[in-house]
Amino acid sequence: MNQALRQDNPSKPSNPGGAERLLEPRKLQWILIAAVFAISILSLISGQMHIRPGTVLKILVSRISTLQPDWPATLESVVIDVRLPRLLAGMLIGAGLSISGASFQGLFRNPLVSPHILGVSAGAGFGAAVGILFFGNVFMVQLLSFVFGLMAVFLTYALSRTYRSTPVLMLVLAGIIIGALFSAGTSLLKYIADPVNQMPSIVFWLLGSLNNASNRDIAAVGPIIVLGIVALYLLRWRINLLTMGEEDARALGVNTGQIRGIIIISATLISASAVCISGVIGWVGLVIPHIGRILVGADNKHLLPVSALIGAIYLVSVDLIARTAMETEIPIGILTAIIGAPIFAYLLRKNRPAW
Amino acid sequence: MLAISVAILLDAASGADKTRTITDMVGRKIQVPDPLKRVALLGGPTGQIAYVLGARGQLCAVTKSLTTSELVNLMDPSVRNLATPRTTSGQVNVEELLSTDPQLVIAGDLDGSIVEKKTRIPVAYFGSSMSQTFDAVKEEIRFYGRIFQKEPRAEKYAAYLQKTIDLVRSRTDKIPQNKRKIVFNGYSSNHLVTLGGDTFMQQHFDLAGCRNAAETIRSTGMKEGLHTGLAEVSMEKVLGWNPDVLIIDFGSPADIYNDPKWKSINAVKNKAVYKQPIGVFIMDRPTAESAVLHPLWLAKTAYPDLFKDIDMIQEVKKFYGEIMSFNLSDEQAQSILAAKYAVAFGPGPKK
Numbered sequence: 001m002n003q004a005l006r007q008d009n010p011s012k013p014s015n016p017g018g019a020e021r022l023l024e025p026r027k028l029q030w031i032l033i034a035a036v037f038a039i040s041i042l043s044l045i046s047g048q049m050h051i052r053p054g055t056v057l058k059i060l061v062s063r064i065s066t067l068q069p070d071w072p073a074t075l076e077s078v079v080i081d082v083r084l085p086r087l088l089a090g091m092l093i094g095a096g097l098s099i100s101g102a103s104f105q106g107l108f109r110n111p112l113v114s115p116h117i118l119g120v121s122a123g124a125g126f127g128a129a130v131g132i133l134f135f136g137n138v139f140m141v142q143l144l145s146f147v148f149g150l151m152a153v154f155l156t157y158a159l160s161r162t163y164r165s166t167p168v169l170m171l172v173l174a175g176i177i178i179g180a181l182f183s184a185g186t187s188l189l190k191y192i193a194d195p196v197n198q199m200p201s202i203v204f205w206l207l208g209s210l211n212n213a214s215n216r217d218i219a220a221v222g223p224i225i226v227l228g229i230v231a232l233y234l235l236r237w238r239i240n241l242l243t244m245g246e247e248d249a250r251a252l253g254v255n256t257g258q259i260r261g262i263i264i265i266s267a268t269l270i271s272a273s274a275v276c277i278s279g280v281i282g283w284v285g286l287v288i289p290h291i292g293r294i295l296v297g298a299d300n301k302h303l304l305p306v307s308a309l310i311g312a313i314y315l316v317s318v319d320l321i322a323r324t325a326m327e328t329e330i331p332i333g334i335l336t337a338i339i340g341a342p343i344f345a346y347l348l349r350k351n352r353p354a355w
Numbered sequence: 356m357l358a359i360s361v362a363i364l365l366d367a368a369s370g371a372d373k374t375r376t377i378t379d380m381v382g383r384k385i386q387v388p389d390p391l392k393r394v395a396l397l398g399g400p401t402g403q404i405a406y407v408l409g410a411r412g413q414l415c416a417v418t419k420s421l422t423t424s425e426l427v428n429l430m431d432p433s434v435r436n437l438a439t440p441r442t443t444s445g446q447v448n449v450e451e452l453l454s455t456d457p458q459l460v461i462a463g464d465l466d467g468s469i470v471e472k473k474t475r476i477p478v479a480y481f482g483s484s485m486s487q488t489f490d491a492v493k494e495e496i497r498f499y500g501r502i503f504q505k506e507p508r509a510e511k512y513a514a515y516l517q518k519t520i521d522l523v524r525s526r527t528d529k530i531p532q533n534k535r536k537i538v539f540n541g542y543s544s545n546h547l548v549t550l551g552g553d554t555f556m557q558q559h560f561d562l563a564g565c566r567n568a569a570e571t572i573r574s575t576g577m578k579e580g581l582h583t584g585l586a587e588v589s590m591e592k593v594l595g596w597n598p599d600v601l602i603i604d605f606g607s608p609a610d611i612y613n614d615p616k617w618k619s620i621n622a623v624k625n626k627a628v629y630k631q632p633i634g635v636f637i638m639d640r641p642t643a644e645s646a647v648l649h650p651l652w653l654a655k656t657a658y659p660d661l662f663k664d665i666d667m668i669q670e671v672k673k674f675y676g677e678i679m680s681f682n683l684s685d686e687q688a689q690s691i692l693a694a695k696y697a698v699a700f701g702p703g704p705k706k
Contacts, residue, residue, distance in 0.1 A: 048588075049595040074594050077619040082590045137606060138544050194423065194698055197604070197637070199443070201544055204587070211589055212545045214616055327572055328586040329547070 025302035028295060032309035036091065039316050043087045044079065046324055051075050081215060086323070088222065089213035090316040093274040094284060096225045098311025099304050100267035101285030102292060103232050106239040106300050107263050108168055114286040115271045117172060118264065119179035121282075123152025124275035126182040129189040129202045136198075141205070142217070142276040149272030152178050153264065167260070168246065208279035208333030210319050221273035228270035229308060235262060236304040243300070281333050283340030284311055290347050379461075380482035380498050387477055388458045391502065395452060396421075397441040397462035397470070398481055400642040403635045404496060406431070406679040407512050407643050410503035415455040416440050425696040426635050430681040441466055449473045461502070485554050485575050485584030485641060489520060489562075492646045512643060512678055519647050520562060523654050526661045527564030536657045539568035539598035539622070540631075542639060544605045546617075547587050550574060554584045555641040563654035564661075568596035585639075590616060597621055600657050601628045604639065604694070629656055633694045634675075647674055652692070667692055 023031070044060070045053045055071050059079045062069060069076065100115035108117070116122070127148025131141030159174035160167060186202070193199040238259045241249045249256050274281070292307035315332075318339060322330045375389040393415035396402050402421030405411045411431065416438040421427055427434050440452035441462075447469045452460070453476075460470045460478045467478045479502065481495065493513040500509025538560060542548040550556035551574030552567055560567040574586035601611065601622035608628035611617050622628055631638050632652055638645040651670060655662040671688040675681040683691075690696055 048592040074619045078591050078594050081616040211547060323589045328588055
């Protein structure tokens with residue numbers, strides 16, 4: 001087994017981390033679920049347009065009952081077609097990226113791993129650039145970003161299989177190679193794109209935004225993200241076994257290759273779906289699991305669901321800032337990095353969490 | 356190639372060491388050779404000014420967006436032979452520029468400072484900005500007129516612009532404020548990128564008798580990922596403004612009509628979603644072309660009844676014919692109005 005990897009030591013399920021637990025994980029999960037509801041309500045009643053909370057509630061209720069509308073159609077459109085899909089996209093993407101990040105950090109036994117490590121976002125970014133350049137139609141941009149995101153991870157996986165040594169290390173290295181290749185491809189497309197319309201579109205897309213989320217998007221890729229989250233949630237015990245190291249896990253009769261495959265497929269589907277709705281949103285999948293670890297320790301049994309919940313709260317909150325702080329939109333990818341990086345620095349300094 | 360060598364020979368023959376002093380748009384005085392035969396224009400939309408002034412023969416290098424403009428290529432196929440040392444702001448290939456042996460470079464502050472740092476070519480700075488008024492457009496053309504010594508052509512353009520402004524104003528200034536249509540420029544693929552009330556676009560709206568939905572937005576100077584002057588607003592903001600007319604530059608009006616997100620706005624209910632024309636360059640920049648054609652097009656689009664006698668195809672043909680010496684067919688004029696011409700060749704959506 002590779003020495004370097006061993007040193008980033010495995011999160012031992014028996015070691016709940018350096019931090020003292022303030023709360024039982026189960027209690028904490030309920031509090032977080034309540035917080036998700038609270039931020040959802042706040043998110044639905046706030047925005048650029050002033051709508052009374054009562055009206056928002058009535059509009060939502062009218063969707064599942066026979067309540068007669070006594071409000072303008074515009075308000076209904078704001079709540080149902082704009083705020084609701086944006087909220088759902090924020091929750092799904094925040095939760096999805098965070099649970100993927102936590103799973104990958106366990107799988108690779110490395111705290112600096114994010115869901116993008118295998119090249120999914122580099123591939124998706126390239127796909128989107130191809131879509132903007134050659135098709136100029138939103139559906140193709142989304143489809144190509146999804147397809148190329150999956151393709152990048154597939155190539156990473158295939159490349160890693162050509163070497164016989166330590167599969168986990170080879171995956172990371174192959175991810176770096178494939179990611180670099182696709183990033184260079186994106187740069188090339190930016191270079192040949194017309195600087196007037198296409199290049200700004202590509203750049204803006206790469207910055208990430210939930211401004212374009214629609215109910216159609218949620219209906220199309222929401223189920224995929226949910227499926228990925230559920231799969232990772234169900235695997236949370238086995239990820240603990242993987243963190244003991246390849247050989248130890250195999251000795252316990254765990255089919256490491258198969259579990260690794262399912263984790264990678266789930267996280268990739270989540271990330272590719274997320275990117276095709278929102279563009280590239282960085283830092284969420286990297287930082288949120290660390291907050292989770294401080295709250296519940298390194299045990300993936302609790303870490304995964306807690307990370308997912310915090311991720312949902314975090315992204316919905318940041319998006320609330322992105323769409324209400326100024327009259328114009330702030331690209332969310334900028335905010336997640338500006339807010340995420342200092343949080344990360346603070347957490348590492350203060351808590352020295354175990355992983 | 357032949358033309359260049361002939362020009363060089365002529366230069367040598369006349370032994371011209373004559374110079375003159377010009378004042379650039381930021382007030383600096385520069386000594387330049389007289390006459391100027393090889394000028395490099397390194398500003399985004401400035402290339403079209405050479406056609407407005409009939410000074411195409413005095414150019415030696417231009418920016419890439421001129422040589423990739425489909426319309427310019429149709430009218431002046433030789434434009435492809437011009438060197439394009441500047442792709443976008445801050446990207447200047449100095450060697451390519453030097454190889455064209457320019458006597459003067461006209462550029463914005465970033466590109467100009469690169470040229471000044473690395474070469475001895477005199478640089479004149481232009482002061483064009485996203486908030487410039489119609490008067491500033493005229494002044495800009497007059498400035499180029501002095502450089503190319505084409506002052507009469509500059510005055511011809513200024514008069515043409517003023518005549519168009521007067522025509523549009525005579526029809527629209529009677530529209531009372533509360534009857535004016537609210538228009539939203541929904542640019543980019545999400546139709547949420549727009550030009551705020553502090554840009555040149557505001558004056559186009561005022562002239563066309565329209566209210567800019569995004570009038571309160573301040574967008575000059577915001578640059579992250581977008582051209583200065585452009586800003587992205589939230590969908591919710593647009594629904595709140597409820598524009599009567601929606602102008603797009605990406606996709607087609609049918610996409611908007613079929614998108615449930617947009618269904619509640621008046622522009623969709625009245626089927627008033629239009630694609631913005633594209634000429635030599637896109638119209639959402641303060642250019643010579645846009646100053647004349649865009650307000651007229653917008654006014655006729657918003658108030659067809661007030662402009663029944665105005666045939667846009669004829670207006671387009673007249674402008675390019677009289678001002679730029681491009682003689683367009685009806686189909687070509689129609690293609691400009693329908694935004695069929697790409698501003699960039701090569702890969703790109705054929706709209």
